[in-house]
Amino acid sequence: MNNSMISAKVSMTAIQQRLDVISDNIANVNTAGYKSKQASFEDVLTRTQQQDDKYKQDGRSTPMGYNLGFGARLVNLTRDMSQGSMMETGNPTDLAIEGNALFAVQSNGQKVWTRQGAFHFVPDMRPKANPNDPDLMVLVNGDGHLALNRQGEPVTAPKDSTVAFDEKGNLLVRQGNGNAVIRGQLQMVDIERPEGLVQLGENLFGLDAGVTEDDVFGANAATRESQASIRTGFLEQSNVDMTQEMALLMQGQRTYQLAARALTSSDSMAGLANNMRA
């Protein structure tokens, strides 16, 4: 009986979720390294009303049965991994990836990945293996996550040295008047299967359940040279397209209105049925 009511309700929930995704994108329009998300819908059908052979009349063009749909639902979120625009900052440890790759960083002891390249050096507070070792500084990104090198170790440099990165993510360190020497390389990995990544908070990506690092980034990605390159002194901006988001927002709002209208309409119909015997 209240089939329209159910499908309107189910779909309003789905459209609401889509509006949530859109507002998430719009809120992150200025987040460095943010990748926009898109929601997609699927129709839901749970019932085919059976019709027996007596219903078969001449001129019928479909198989027996009457399809009853129950609205639309949100099936999946896909992330647009395309390049964001570059903003020049002049800071030599601000790194922007050009290409389809991610930086490996460490968060709470876990290996995670990010596009957010607002790195800076902070004094290394970890206990030293040998008290006579020189003081070090470590590279962290804007949210304080340790950047990892190709060996999976934090990227470090001696205190009071001059540092720079080249376009492949090699760390060049110069102490005093000496020559610059390469001290490890940032772990930048190419993405082969972006669907294996899940978004975590703080602009981080983690691995989906049951997916291994090799699945997402290819075999030996940690040590393999990435095809992407790094621009130093730049930050990658979010790739959210405001025009598109606003268009989707309007579209979502109108569909929501129409679904609400259908709900009102089926409510009035239920009212008519109830008031048949006034």
Added chain:
Amino acid sequence: MLRGLYTAAAGMITEQRRHDTATQNIVNMNTTGYKQVNSVNRSFPEMLITLTSGDANLPTKRLGRLNSGVFAEESLSMNVQGALMETKRNSDFAVSSNINVDDPQTFEPIPFDASGKFVGADGTVIYQPQAYFTVRDAGGNTRYTRDGHFEVNGTGQLLTSTGSQVMDMDGQPIVLTGSVEQFKVDEAGRLVNAVTGAPTDVRLGISIIDQPNQLVRQGDGNYSLNEENGATARMMGAADVVQIHQGYLEGSNVDASQATVDMNAAFRAYEANQKVIQFYDRSLDKAVNEVGRV
């Protein structure tokens, strides 16, 4: 009893179905590859009405034919192309087709109208064959879909948004070896070698359904083919005008204003039927409480 009471009740049930169908169209306005559904109503079979009088000598008089109600007969999908939207994702596909069929009598190509239908001189209706992606669902059944919003899972399998495997021309699931970045498909549906740019042997499995109305919705964006009435599916051939658009999705073909009008029309027709029932009720009221009063 009053015959029309049941007729009006059947009318209310039918308009409810029409309203459900219009709602389903409205809420799927943003569903990829969704095809608008139209509810087709049909009157109950006709019956003959005869006037019988109490006098056995008088002949019975035939009054004529009467339909004693209406029912929602079928939910007919409108299998026409939806608008293509650019997404720039490598694993999004849209299929567009214009498949020619020759008239069996005249051997001339059939001029289908905009809704993919041709009504012959003798009233026979021929529907234009449509192209679909061939997929295999979790139960191993072959299914068809227009929703080309695919994704590549960790092991390289190409899946639909509901997890069905996308098949190639030979009926094998498509498994990618390289990255999604290097996944290129040409307009004919052939996977292209990322390095050389030359087409490979692997081709997206596009099925041509000759009677698209025989497709049954499975409720997850997939259709199954009902073959009882002679409908067949075949793989796309060289002569078929089918184009695969990578980086595009086919939007829903629901016409928002049409769907709204349908919904309002169903609502008002429901109301009118309700009024008819009330009139019958008042007639009965008179018969019982006024005529029958002693």
